[in-house]
Amino acid sequence: MKPRFRQSMNWLHTWTGFIFGWMLYFIFVTGSVGYFENEIDRWMKPEMTIVNQVIDEQQVLKSAEYHLNILAADSPEWYISFPAARSPFIGISWLQLANSETNTPRAWQEKNLNPSDGSAVDVRETGGGRTLYRLHYNLHYVPKVVAYILTSVAAMLMLISLITGVIIHKKIFIEFFTFRSKKGLRAWLDIHNIFSVLPLPFHLMITYSGLLLLMGISMSTVIDTTYGEGRKNHNQFYKTAHLDIKERQFLELPPSELSLKSVLEDAGNRFKKQKLSYIGLKSRGTKGEHYDIWFDDFEGIKSVSSVEYRVKGQQVEIEVSRSKVGKAASVYEFFEHLHEGLFADIYLRWLYFISGLLGSGMIATGMVLWILKRQKNAGKPNKIKFVELIERINVGIIIGVPIAIAVYFWSNRLIPISQVTRDEWEVHSLFISLIACISFCLIRPKQNIWKEMLWLAASVYMLLPVLNMFTTEHTLISSIQKSDSLMLGFDLSMLFFGICFAISGITVNKKSTKGITTNNLVPSPN
Amino acid sequence: MIFSEPVLIILLILLLMVGFTLLSLSLSRHYSHVTDKRQRLANKTKLLLRFIGYSLLIISAIISEKVWGIALGGVYWFATTMLVATVLSIILTYKPRWLSFIPLYFHR
Amino acid sequence: MTFFRNNAVSISILIRVLVALCGGFILANLVAILIAYLSVDNKVDGIVAGMMVSFFVYTAVVILVFSAKSALSASLYIASFCLVIFAVISYIDMVAT
Numbered sequence: 001m002k003p004r005f006r007q008s009m010n011w012l013h014t015w016t017g018f019i020f021g022w023m024l025y026f027i028f029v030t031g032s033v034g035y036f037e038n039e040i041d042r043w044m045k046p047e048m049t050i051v052n053q054v055i056d057e058q059q060v061l062k063s064a065e066y067h068l069n070i071l072a073a074d075s076p077e078w079y080i081s082f083p084a085a086r087s088p089f090i091g092i093s094w095l096q097l098a099n100s101e102t103n104t105p106r107a108w109q110e111k112n113l114n115p116s117d118g119s120a121v122d123v124r125e126t127g128g129g130r131t132l133y134r135l136h137y138n139l140h141y142v143p144k145v146v147a148y149i150l151t152s153v154a155a156m157l158m159l160i161s162l163i164t165g166v167i168i169h170k171k172i173f174i175e176f177f178t179f180r181s182k183k184g185l186r187a188w189l190d191i192h193n194i195f196s197v198l199p200l201p202f203h204l205m206i207t208y209s210g211l212l213l214l215m216g217i218s219m220s221t222v223i224d225t226t227y228g229e230g231r232k233n234h235n236q237f238y239k240t241a242h243l244d245i246k247e248r249q250f251l252e253l254p255p256s257e258l259s260l261k262s263v264l265e266d267a268g269n270r271f272k273k274q275k276l277s278y279i280g281l282k283s284r285g286t287k288g289e290h291y292d293i294w295f296d297d298f299e300g301i302k303s304v305s306s307v308e309y310r311v312k313g314q315q316v317e318i319e320v321s322r323s324k325v326g327k328a329a330s331v332y333e334f335f336e337h338l339h340e341g342l343f344a345d346i347y348l349r350w351l352y353f354i355s356g357l358l359g360s361g362m363i364a365t366g367m368v369l370w371i372l373k374r375q376k377n378a379g380k381p382n383k384i385k386f387v388e389l390i391e392r393i394n395v396g397i398i399i400g401v402p403i404a405i406a407v408y409f410w411s412n413r414l415i416p417i418s419q420v421t422r423d424e425w426e427v428h429s430l431f432i433s434l435i436a437c438i439s440f441c442l443i444r445p446k447q448n449i450w451k452e453m454l455w456l457a458a459s460v461y462m463l464l465p466v467l468n469m470f471t472t473e474h475t476l477i478s479s480i481q482k483s484d485s486l487m488l489g490f491d492l493s494m495l496f497f498g499i500c501f502a503i504s505g506i507t508v509n510k511k512s513t514k515g516i517t518t519n520n521l522v523p524s525p526n
Numbered sequence: 527m528i529f530s531e532p533v534l535i536i537l538l539i540l541l542l543m544v545g546f547t548l549l550s551l552s553l554s555r556h557y558s559h560v561t562d563k564r565q566r567l568a569n570k571t572k573l574l575l576r577f578i579g580y581s582l583l584i585i586s587a588i589i590s591e592k593v594w595g596i597a598l599g600g601v602y603w604f605a606t607t608m609l610v611a612t613v614l615s616i617i618l619t620y621k622p623r624w625l626s627f628i629p630l631y632f633h634r
Numbered sequence: 635m636t637f638f639r640n641n642a643v644s645i646s647i648l649i650r651v652l653v654a655l656c657g658g659f660i661l662a663n664l665v666a667i668l669i670a671y672l673s674v675d676n677k678v679d680g681i682v683a684g685m686m687v688s689f690f691v692y693t694a695v696v697i698l699v700f701s702a703k704s705a706l707s708a709s710l711y712i713a714s715f716c717l718v719i720f721a722v723i724s725y726i727d728m729v730a731t
Contacts, residue, residue, distance in 0.1 A: 004701075005701050008700050008701050009697070009700075009701065011700070012696070012697070012700045016696075156689065156692060156693075159689065159693055160693055160696050160697075163693055163697070164697065167697075190619075194612070194615060194616075198608055198611045198612045198615060199608050199612070200608075201604045201607075201608060202604075202605075202608060208689065211689050212686060212689075215685045215686070215688075215689075219662075219663070219666060219685040219688055221663050222663055222666040222667060222670070222681060222684060222685050222688070223681065223685075225663070225667055226667055226670045226671075226677075226681050226684075227678070227681060237678060237681070240678045241678050241679065241681070241682050325676070325679070326676050326678065326679030326682060327676075327679060327683075328679045328680070328682040328683035328686060329679055329682055331686065332682060332686060334597070338601070343598070345531070347532075347535050348601065348602065348605055351605045351606075351608070351609060352605075354609075355605075355608065358612075
């Protein structure tokens with residue numbers, strides 16, 4: 001490869017990686033956490049009663065309808081969720097319309113139902129796992145469109161970083177494993193290479209699919225020029241683009257008998273192999289009233305996506321959507337599924353999560369390399385001060401984001417249930433603790449910050465199961481007894497991450513004389 | 527399928543692990559790390575390692591496709607490849623001696 | 635005048651960044667529009683395809699701009715690509731109406 005080309009690709013790799021590095025780190029960590037969104041939801045709503053035996057679906061439907069008729073009498077959309085692999089709950093949710101008289105806003109409401117007697121359970125207001133994972137593209141405190149554009153720009157820079165990284169290390173692919181020869185020397189560069197090259201298929205997939213998911217906003221100018229401007233045109237574009245190939249069939253059922261009960265029955269008979277997860281009643285009370293059913297996401301990367309029951313003329317019609325009309329739309333959907341990983345079983349899900357963490361590690365070690373290189377070529381005192389500032393903020397963010405996520409979990413247990421805006425304050429506490437971590441790193445002595453932050457992270461994670469034990473009735477023992485695998489898994493995982501942080505803290509302590517903050521690019525005589 | 531899904535996943539991991547290990551040992555740089563530095567990688571050994579290695583990779587890909595279909599099978603294959611490559615890289619860097627039994631077997 | 639001479643490298647980099655940022659966006663859009671125009675069957679699907687491809691165009695533009703011999707040649711390359719694609723789009727437009 002021509003040396004000048006390699007040099008310019010190196011330059012490009014450094015700067016595209018650096019500009020949005022911290023934001024990309026935040027996106028990768030919150031996104032990775034999102035693969036366990038359901039499990040986090042379960043932990044953050046400890047009042048929910050889990051279902052661990054076989055239930056009578058029609059019975060569940062009856063209690064659900066009973067509650068919905070009382071609570072959501074004039075709501076146009078009802079949903080009933082059945083126990084699924086990763087959410088073993090019975091739930092109802094509905095769209096609450098805005099009411100100017102009682103001053104209620106338009107909002108989604110939900111209730112968890114107790115499987116033993118069908119009564120409604122009071123669950124604490126929380127953003128849960130869903131809000132946490134949504135931070136990775138909605139960000140926070142900014143309008144959604146701004147967040148989408150920022151995230152798209154970050155993802156674009158990420159893609160350029162990845163491709164230039166591949167170009168620079170072209171040799172790595174010709175000799176797959178031989179780049180890993182430098183033992184002990186250039187430790188940070190080696191780790192950066194491990195985190196980047198080995199999960200490379202994942203990184204490329206996740207970045208490109210992420211760009212695709214937001215392309216409606218980032219490339220909206222294309223829609224403007226070729227289809228039409230304005231919200232109405234854009235919405236029509238999306239509808240047409242996402243059009244499914246539908247199979248339609250008429251049922252033997254008379255239209256008057258189309259109800260939740262009959263839909264459940266028919267779906268159970270027709271799709272014996274698939275597990276029903278949701279029934280929706282939409283446009284309720286209008287002429288276009290219809291029923292939607294969904295199946296447990298777990299079923300595969302391509303399966304029956306959605307089924308609709310509606311009244312057409314004098315008959316009941318069922319409409320099954322299996323795939324998209326457009327070929328490009330099919331490819332888009334494939335990438336969408338790959339990104340979201342909803343089809344993944346526990347094995348693939350952990351691999352998704354670990355790959356995401358490796359990606360976060362790739363970004364973090366990249367930032368460290370940037371700092372180390374600049375410290376090596378230290379020049380004017382202004383520049384030295386600037387690099388030190390970056391270094392401190394870097395530690396604050398790399399360890400601070402995991403700490404902030406743990407604080408989000410802590411706040412879920414500590415903020416009083418009676419507080420009305422507690423879900424908002426959970427997210428506030430995430431960002432407040434992140435700022436606190438960065439500030440901490442700005443004032444502490446430079447040689448201590450890695451060690452102290454790692455120990456802080458270790459304690460905040462290891463104490464989570466203890467906090468759980470003291471603030472709810474869920475202890476490790478009780479979770480085992482009740483077969484509450486989601487609660488148990490979460491508590492054990494937090495313990496595990498805490499131990500990892502503790503081990504890192506001990507390792508850093510041992511190296512404290514040489515220090516991670518000193519120049520490790522100089523070969524050491526061992 | 528006779529085997530349950532967890533068993534198939536473990537089978538996939540094992541096939542890819544052995545396959546990639548043999549392939550990496552067919553490179554003289556890794557071969558010399560794993561064995562005594564004195565032992566050189568003979569041409570015959572290299573070809574044998576590569577042949578078996580690539581065959582195992584291909585077999586695992588075919589099994590993946592048969593069990594899960596091309597799309598999901600591809601995901602399982604690539605995901606397991608990344609897992610195996612990471613574990614193997616760590617072993618090769620920090621504990622290459624763990625693999626020293628393999629060249630002995632081929633060096634009869 | 636000496637300002638430009640003293641800061642030649644920085645100015646060169648600045649020009650490249652602007653060309654990559656804006657020129658890349660423009661060229662990515664143009665290629666997407668071209669693909670949309672070239673798709674006969676399903677126009678909406680063609681627009682989707684165009685948008686999906688546009689990210690590769692953007693990446694290619696950035697790499698090209700930063701590996702070109704000078705900021706000037708980088709600008710000329712991107713400008714000429716844009717003009718060519720724009721011409722093809724206009725031609726298709728003209729033929730269609």
